[in-house]
Amino acid sequence: MKLTSMALIVTVLVTTATFSQHSVSAKLIDSTTQKPIPFATIAIDDRTGVISNDNGDFNITIDKKITESDSLFINCLGYEEKRIAIKTFTDSIIQLQTKAIDLSEVFLTNKNYTIDEILERVKEGLETNYDFGYTKRKLFYRESYYTEMLKTDVNIKKSTIPEFNQAFMDSVVSAIPRNTDNHTEILGELYGKIESGQPQKMDILKASRLYDKKNEVTFENYEDRFNQIIKKHVKRDSYFKIKSGWFGTKEEIDSTFFEEEKVDEETAEFIAQKQEQEAKRKENFLKWRKHTIHNFENDGFLAEDTDLNFLEKSRKYDFELHDFAYLNNEFVYTISFKPKRGADFEGIMYVNTQDFAVVRVDYKNVKPLRKFGLLGISLNEYLKEGTIIYQKNDNDKYTLKYADASFGQRVGIKRPIKIIEKNKHVKGRRKQNEVTGDIHFIVKNIDKRELIVFESDPITDADFNAFNEVPDVTPTYLPKYDPEFWKGYNIIEPNQAIKDFKIMDSAN
Template identity: 40%
Template sequence: MRTNLFRHLLFLGFTTVLGTATSAQTLSSRLVDAKTKEAIPYATVQYEENKGIISNEEGRFSLILDELRTKPDSLVISSMGYERTALPTDQVLDSVIFIAPKAIELSGVYLFDKELEAEEIIEKMIERLPQNVNKDPIKQRYFLRQSIFGNIQKVDFGFEKSSIEELNEALIDSIAMAIPRSSSHYSETLGDFYKTKEEYKVNVLKAAELYDKKNIGSFEDLGKRMETMFKQNVKPDSYLKIKSGIFSQKVQVDSILSDMEEEEAKKLAEEMETDTVSGVADSQKHIFDELLGELYYKEDTKLNLIDKYRKYEYRIAGYSEIDEEGVYVIEFIPKRSADFKGRLYINIEDFAVMQIDFENLRNLKNFRLLGIFYRETLYKGTMRFGKLSNGRYDLKFADLSFGRWFRFDRPLDVIEKNKHVKGRRKQNELKLNIDFRMANTNKWELVVFENELINQSGFDNYTEDKSVRATYMAQYNPEFWEGYNIMEPNKAIREFRVSAE
């Protein structure tokens, strides 16, 4: 997955999020398993045909009635493994809704002219992809939440020597101690996503970020802070020369790329492109490019169940229903060098994939070069696909988590030079051997509320506004999303506060 290697691997901040309206025109509720009393995450709450919202990971949802063209008389709640439930709208307000579980049936539910083996179902699914996957231009109203959780496992600056009196071992140790060992960063965006077979456009309606500005936002930021501390502790007529790529992503890329093959170098350079909080539209397109590029049927996706389908074993685990459609429940596990296990929910009538659950069983990438170590340790999630008015399917929900581990183990030489000295200006020197290790998890939650098929001119006529900026929050503000239908914030977001200095 092409993501900013340093921004996401070494992210030590917090970002944004959500509130919901609490007026009389807001329906709020929490979905609970009637048997276990546990929350039902990511359930569909439908209020019109092809329109609905999704409960969050805690089973909570809100619906702003003023945003709807007509007030619905009832809501229809559906989730895999639970009874489809219809409730009058006036019974939903500020309530807990208990949903009865429904087991996956193993036999005797569906009648077939011919019983198919699991491998035959997979082959028919692949054969029907051209008819089932939507390629027509479409406009989708979406909500996207990104949560980044970082954990620094080791910060050792490896002090060796210093002839600069101010840059002594005590100062270097204080810098290491000042770096926060864990952090979170939340961002949330509501917008319209325009898509054709070849291109994307994004109309950002509103966006927010929730994080602590005192935290370090990237590995480059760490370098700049260290440079600032260094410069504060040297003579006014001196300057520093830093002999390492640690403080400049560009320098570091240039030093690495010369030793790498062209294709691998290109991929790494793309991963290290910097996203800025001010460029919300471009940042959203970058995420969509990555997310849609990882769909199970795309070329070069990690989750390649099409070209590599023979590397898996398949078993019919039973039958179920999604959106009132009967589905085969197919389990898959590796039988060769494949990386994933999971389940496919395949429509019995047209063999379209309506849902896929997956989880990696081994590291997906191990990279080591010139003191840089990188591993992709986690890749798991759920993706759901809904049928459009043209009879084809498009992504309507994604819950994707991916984890990385990063280590930077390289020497650092800080040289003090005096600009008033002629000739060789070197005055003093600081030698370090940095060992920095961090793990992080990035979680994306995407909900598509509405789908509208458009023509090519409808796509071409929309011009992106790239000036939209995200609103920064030092703490959760429940009024920010008032009047908008979104996915409810979870407890961590609701309780987030930036601590005082």
């Protein structure tokens, strides 16, 4: 039995840089569908390699003089490995053929297992196939955060403060950016046990933050914008208190996010969590980011408390064995899973036919992971999808090679709003005037994370304890995309949104 094959066309541009650096850029395209081919491994040797991004793009830099023996190796799920001599390469198109699989070859040293037998062996191998010990991981991590304001309605019902009319409130709303994005990129080395929850140390070699400082979407930025508009348009000798509003303030406006007696625990916890995250991110870049990266590399199917629990709670899923595939010169089972008892995810996993290790998972949620609404506040965590790829290290254990994930949520607030004017110099009750109305905001957030581990080297606990961090590391601020910033480094090729990023001047 032979699997059908198809060609893969790779358009490659090879350029030579100074200091004997060679840069190879490419876009992987399926010749039949014309769609990009993501997550292919492109390597020079066991220590130098990258992954094509979700648009099929990659760039690999070779920091040495190229010799006749240096080759580029391209591995893609289901395809024969392609070897290209870099020094003599002149073509602009590379075609990869799928691996023609003969089932007799697969079963030469293996039996024809049932799906239940395969799953049982996968579970038995979770403790032995994967490396949970001390390692040093050289990695590149990118996190992109996209925000879109879907609704920004403020309706004034009654106002005895002339300045606070509908036109003024419309001007406040118009100052809120409709679409924003920011991107954090880190090249570094992470030390510690890979196991979830273990302490980590990190050496950040280079890092950047690409964002618009003025339009960064935080509680503090909204507060500052509102205060600036108040100062500009309202000249009264008063201060204002906002009840049941969107903003929390510390200056002229003495406000609360909710009236205290109406705060429910889940909503208050959500708001407090967002504010704490913002504070931690700004307080200590190294501490916050190593924690984020370590959590992300464990956000898979190995941890006991993971969302992606299709193995731990396999009774909640239906599994189906499909055709065999070919990955990194080895055969793998292709197994799909989908929920049958209230589980959250569907997807495909690829299992090595020899040691029954899961070497790749593609997954997507089939229902919201978290959803609540109370007192006009709503949260819908509607998206979690991604890809996880493992490969063996020097311990002959599997460690994470690549992870890509997108998290999406919608946050809404639909509540009455009251703005009360109080005079600073009047004794007794200081209330002068007030504005009443309604607000309805809906914001959509997409958090996209990408992680590639270039090297994963086993270390001892003594090596871990001996390493000393440099805590006061700050990323380089970039107001626009700079193609020179990562020149000479191997990273995940940025998508078009990052390449197009630049600050747009806007007036309040």
